Amino acid sequence: MNVIELKDVIKEYPLGKTSVHALRGVNLSVKEGDFTSIVGPSGSGKTTLLNIIGCIDHATTGVVKVHGKDVTTMSDYSLTLLRLHSIGFIFQTFNLIPVLNVRENVEFPLLLMKSKNYTKKQIKERAEKLIEEVGLSEHINHRPYELSGGQRQRVAIARALVTNPDIVLADEPTANLDSETGERILSLMQELNKIEKTTFIFSTHDPEILKYAKSITKIRDGKIVA
Amino acid sequence: MLILKIAWRNLLRHKVKSLIIGIIIFLGALIMTVGNASVIGAQKGFDENFVNRYTGHVLLVSKEEEKDSVLYSFMGESLKVIQDYPALKSMLEEQDYIKDFIPLTRGVAVLLGLEDTMWGIYAVGVNFEDYQRIFQNNVKLVEGRFLKNGEHGILVSTGTREDIYKFTGHWVLPEDEEITVDNLTDEALEDYRAGELPVQNDLVFMGWGGDTLNTDIRLPIIGVVRYEALNQVMKEMSFLDLESFRECFGYFTAESTIEDLSEEEQTSLEVVNDDDIFSGDDIFADAVLTEESYDIETIQEQTQRDEGAVNLDSGAFNYVSVKFKPGVSIREGTELLNQAIEQSGTDARVIDWKTASGQVAQMAGMMQGAVSIFVLILFFVAVIIIANTLSLAAMERVEELGMMRAIGALRGYFISHMFILEIFILSFVFSTIGIFVGMGCVGLLQLSNIQAGNQEMLHILFGGDTFKPVIDVFGLIEGILQLAFLTSLAMIYPVYVAGKIKPLDAVNRS
Numbered sequence: 125m126n127v128i129e130l131k132d133v134i135k136e137y138p139l140g141k142t143s144v145h146a147l148r149g150v151n152l153s154v155k156e157g158d159f160t161s162i163v164g165p166s167g168s169g170k171t172t173l174l175n176i177i178g179c180i181d182h183a184t185t186g187v188v189k190v191h192g193k194d195v196t197t198m199s200d201y202s203l204t205l206l207r208l209h210s211i212g213f214i215f216q217t218f219n220l221i222p223v224l225n226v227r228e229n230v231e232f233p234l235l236l237m238k239s240k241n242y243t244k245k246q247i248k249e250r251a252e253k254l255i256e257e258v259g260l261s262e263h264i265n266h267r268p269y270e271l272s273g274g275q276r277q278r279v280a281i282a283r284a285l286v287t288n289p290d291i292v293l294a295d296e297p298t299a300n301l302d303s304e305t306g307e308r309i310l311s312l313m314q315e316l317n318k319i320e321k322t323t324f325i326f327s328t329h330d331p332e333i334l335k336y337a338k339s340i341t342k343i344r345d346g347k348i349v350a
Numbered sequence: 351m352l353i354l355k356i357a358w359r360n361l362l363r364h365k366v367k368s369l370i371i372g373i374i375i376f377l378g379a380l381i382m383t384v385g386n387a388s389v390i391g392a393q394k395g396f397d398e399n400f401v402n403r404y405t406g407h408v409l410l411v412s413k414e415e416e417k418d419s420v421l422y423s424f425m426g427e428s429l430k431v432i433q434d435y436p437a438l439k440s441m442l443e444e445q446d447y448i449k450d451f452i453p454l455t456r457g458v459a460v461l462l463g464l465e466d467t468m469w470g471i472y473a474v475g476v477n478f479e480d481y482q483r484i485f486q487n488n489v490k491l492v493e494g495r496f497l498k499n500g501e502h503g504i505l506v507s508t509g510t511r512e513d514i515y516k517f518t519g520h521w522v523l524p525e526d527e528e529i530t531v532d533n534l535t536d537e538a539l540e541d542y543r544a545g546e547l548p549v550q551n552d553l554v555f556m557g558w559g560g561d562t563l564n565t566d567i568r569l570p571i572i573g574v575v576r577y578e579a580l581n582q583v584m585k586e587m588s589f590l591d592l593e594s595f596r597e598c599f600g601y602f603t604a605e606s607t608i609e610d611l612s613e614e615e616q617t618s619l620e621v622v623n624d625d626d627i628f629s630g631d632d633i634f635a636d637a638v639l640t641e642e643s644y645d646i647e648t649i650q651e652q653t654q655r656d657e658g659a660v661n662l663d664s665g666a667f668n669y670v671s672v673k674f675k676p677g678v679s680i681r682e683g684t685e686l687l688n689q690a691i692e693q694s695g696t697d698a699r700v701i702d703w704k705t706a707s708g709q710v711a712q713m714a715g716m717m718q719g720a721v722s723i724f725v726l727i728l729f730f731v732a733v734i735i736i737a738n739t740l741s742l743a744a745m746e747r748v749e750e751l752g753m754m755r756a757i758g759a760l761r762g763y764f765i766s767h768m769f770i771l772e773i774f775i776l777s778f779v780f781s782t783i784g785i786f787v788g789m790g791c792v793g794l795l796q797l798s799n800i801q802a803g804n805q806e807m808l809h810i811l812f813g814g815d816t817f818k819p820v821i822d823v824f825g826l827i828e829g830i831l832q833l834a835f836l837t838s839l840a841m842i843y844p845v846y847v848a849g850k851i852k853p854l855d856a857v858n859r860s
Contacts, residue, residue, distance in 0.1 A: 215857070221356065232352070233757050236757075236760075
């Protein structure tokens with residue numbers, strides 16, 4: 125079953141009197157439980173594509189479906205709830221909440237999910253389990269500034285997975301890490317994909333980490349080329 | 351709880367910004383507390399001083415009187431006389447919400463006989479002992495003694511004395527008193543030392559304006575007085591005894607009232623006319639000289655005016671000052687009085703003290719209003735600074751806020767609430783400190799006993815002779831509400847800016 129479906133998606137950014145075509149009629153399907161990589165050079169449209177899939181940007185034209193629902197017509201409120209419940213994000217620059225420690229950062233999305241009525245104990249247990257899975261139990265009370273780049277990205281992974289999302293989107297998750305740490309992060313994501321059965325879509329322009337992907341989508345000049 | 355935690359830690363994380371905004375809020379709260387206390391103190395002082403010591407809560411004037419600003423009219427224009435004061439008095443005595451009342455006359459009396467200068471003084475005609483009783487012994491003796499009820503004479507205020515000296519060169523002095531050097535003005539002291547200070551123990555007056563035939567009268571100076579409260583504002587008001595005032599202004603005096611005519615007197619008045627008096631041949635008669643001698647003192651004694659027998663209420667009055675009992679508001683008392691006037695059909699119209707005081711009360715209100723506006727302007731400047739600083743803080747946190755939005759924080763709930771909480775915590779902490787420090791400052795100001803001195807404007811601004819800021823519960827609540835309002839105003843734009851941050855902004859910034 126496809127969790128993501130894109131049909132004829134065009135994204136244009138206005139630039140003065142002209143416009144920049146970031147995506148030029150993209151068609152894409154991602155299956156549930158996939159571990160797929162979007163590959164392309166800088167400026168090819170990887171980030172734009174991930175942003176549109178993650179509902180943090182909207183397509184100029186075309187259809188974007190997440191779990192079969194067309195998100196192009198959804199309100200900001202509905203999209204926020206969709207992101208909260210169904211999509212996990214791992215950003216290139218880690219983007220943790222600086223005033224919260226590791227545990228609190230991981231707990232944060234669960235605390236936003238009022239409708240699911242998690243108890244404090246459940247939230248704590250879930251966060252601790254994921255922190256353990258990403259190997260940061262020793263740093264559970266540390267603030268982001270006390271962690272290395274790799275450790276921060278692992279916190280971001282734990283936070284992305286804590287709500288049990290259907291999809292995790294990772295935009296160049298290893299770009300700011302050294303190659304060894306980057307490979308460890310990808311291994312971790314791969315492992316969690318197996319354990320949690322979560323669909324992972326990650327972008328990269330590093331051919332070295334493509335070996336981790338189950339499927340690869342190549343993008344160039346805003347078009348899917350393979 | 352999570353929002354509170356994040357908000358609190360954010361404030362600690364951005365210590366400098368928090369401190370800048372906190373100091374602005376602290377100063378706002380401090381200025382507001384002291385400013386409100388000053389305005390409330392001035393208003394209370396002014397109201398209490400005026401109501402308790404000069405005007406009462408309301409004034410009753412004749413229905414014929416068209417002016418409202420009856421205490422200070424243009425060019426000393428006189429007031430209409432209340433018709434049938436005894437009836438009005440009976441009606442007032444029956445009102446259980448009235449604590450006390452006193453009838454008065456007022457006008458400008460022109461000084462005659464001193465050099466070639468004509469100078470008017472603001473004079474009040476009243477039973478002075480009653481006046482002192484009702485107005486809390488506000489009049490203080492400087493020289494001489496006070497007027498007794500029914501006694502003829504004038505109590506000259508210190509301001510009037512200085513004006514008379516300035517315009518005529520005469521130093522007013524009560525009868526049988528020696529010059530008190532300490533009370534002389536600098537110029538008068540120079541004249542005194544040079545042996546060129548003429549002293550005046552009595553004054554000749556004539557009423558100014560009005561519809562009546564004014565006459566000139568000579569009155570002995572009984573005393574020189576000042577006022578305990580608002581002396582600088584009211585220092586030019588002098589007191590005449592009622593009957594002298596009436597004579598001076600050509601009003602109907604009590605002495606001229608014939609209350610109960612005997613039947614014989616009534617018949618004589620009806621029969622006798624001018625023709626009867628001047629007709630016939632017996633107009634002129636030869637004088638009959640006898641050996642009998644007359645003692646002038648005995649004649650004086652026999653013909654002396656019997657003050658006690660004169661009912662002063664039967665003469666003319668311009669207005670009545672009325673004080674209500676505690677707990678009766680001016681509005682309530684006015685309504686009740688209007689009803690009673692309508693029912694009794696007496697000649698009276700009710701004017702509240704502020705309206706009656708005219709420009710003086712308005713000036714006080716305007717000056718106190720100016721202070722409030724100044725404080726308000728400071729507040730709005732503070733609002734702009736706070737709003738600007740917070741907006742910049744929001745812009746600097748695009749990545750953090752955008753990321754929160756990306757992972758599911760609702761703009762209208764989480765982000766706004768977090769920002770509002772941050773501002774609320776800052777406001778609560780720093781405004782509480784500001785209010786307490788402000789209260790301390792008010793206490794210090796009260797203790798420092800700042801005097802208005804000779805500055806009339808300061809007397810009006812202070813609402814009395816000394817600066818007495820007052821902290822009261824309603825003032826504090828009002829101040830807290832003002833702060834809450836202004837803080838809310840300050841947070842509108844930053845919350846809007848924070849709310850407008852999109853997840854995409856965070857990604858782009860990254």
